Amino acid sequence: MTQNTTQNRRLVLASRPQGAPVAENFRLEEQPVAEPADGQVLLRTIWLSLDPYMRGRMSDAPSYSPPVEIGAVMVGGTVSQVVKSRHSEYHEGEWVLSYSGWQEYELSDGTGLVKLGDDLEHPSWALGILGMPGFTAYMGLLDIGQPKEGETLVVAAATGPVGATVGQIGKIKGCRVVGVAGGAEKCRYAEEVLGFDSCLDHHADDFAGQLARACPKGIDVYYENVGGKVFDAVLPLLNTSSRVPICGLVSGYNATGLPDGPDRLPLLLGTLLKKRIRMQGFIIAQDYGDRIGEFQEEMGRWLKEGKIHYREQVTDGLENAPQALIGLLEGKNFGKVVIRVAQDNG
């Protein structure tokens, strides 16, 4: 993988997807790499994070963040290196967590950058287990889910960065953890490597029956990542006083309308009422941004103690980001999706 040091390649949003994104929704462009002015740094993207929320930014439907404009660089978290500095607080070679998006270089005045130091053992982890997805798992589960020893916790997208972390924290807290994932290989990994008590394939014809058998005492915490058929199977199993952190609904991100079938809203509301279930949505940065320190401290300790396993799916080359995002939304990823945009300078 070589990288041009005079041209900045960037992927912009060419058009808004109808349903699942396709390659034509993105356009690769080149422009000269800019020189930093006084008070600026030039950042080189080494790692780019791909995350399900990016599908939402491609759409102009109302949401908690504004959409990417047509022709603008796709948004995304990056781990970048300072390659030129005319900013008194940054020096060449240091690592930063940035929001540079899908491009190889970015000029920054330091706003929003998080210093990561000069020498990082696993730079890309700042986009995953030690970053936004790990933090999301931690706060959503502990603050909203409030798991207690001996309770049953169910989480889907169980081998992704959020789900895998939720389940492993659940085990640390003494829960019986049932994962839901797409396919036998992911389920085996959840049980054998992540230590879940059981993991079920949501593609199975009798998935709802399997889930009921795997949760003989019902479900006390359902950490919602996917919605759709998985939630339909979970709803009748929720116990009185159960908690449901609503983190994401990825099964519907490519949907163009409401699902078929009868109106299930009365069933949902009736179940919430009779069983006094607490359901709460959250957006990690907006709701918990001030608590990142407590997460980093505890997660750092768990990683050192070998209590948390972390898996990445690395794709080389910025030009391959569109296919990687399309695959992520279809469940083709196995672990946290990161794009290695360039090799680091060590």
Ligand SMILES: NC(=O)c1ccc[n+]([C@@H]2O[C@H](COP(=O)([O-])OP(=O)(O)OC[C@H]3O[C@@H](n4cnc5c(N)ncnc54)[C@H](OP(=O)(O)O)[C@@H]3O)[C@@H](O)[C@H]2O)c1
């Ligand atoms: N609220 C927040 O602040 C916040 C922050 C970060 C992430 N999130 C949400 O957390 C969830 C997980 O994120 P992540 O980064 O860890 O993603 P991820 O697990 O790496 O990727 C999404 C996974 O969803 C599963 N999936 C896709 N379509 C599905 C379907 N129809 N039914 C069931 N599962 C399906 C696939 O896994 P399988 O093949 O295993 O089914 C896919 O790999 C997403 O909903 C995301 O939007 C929310």
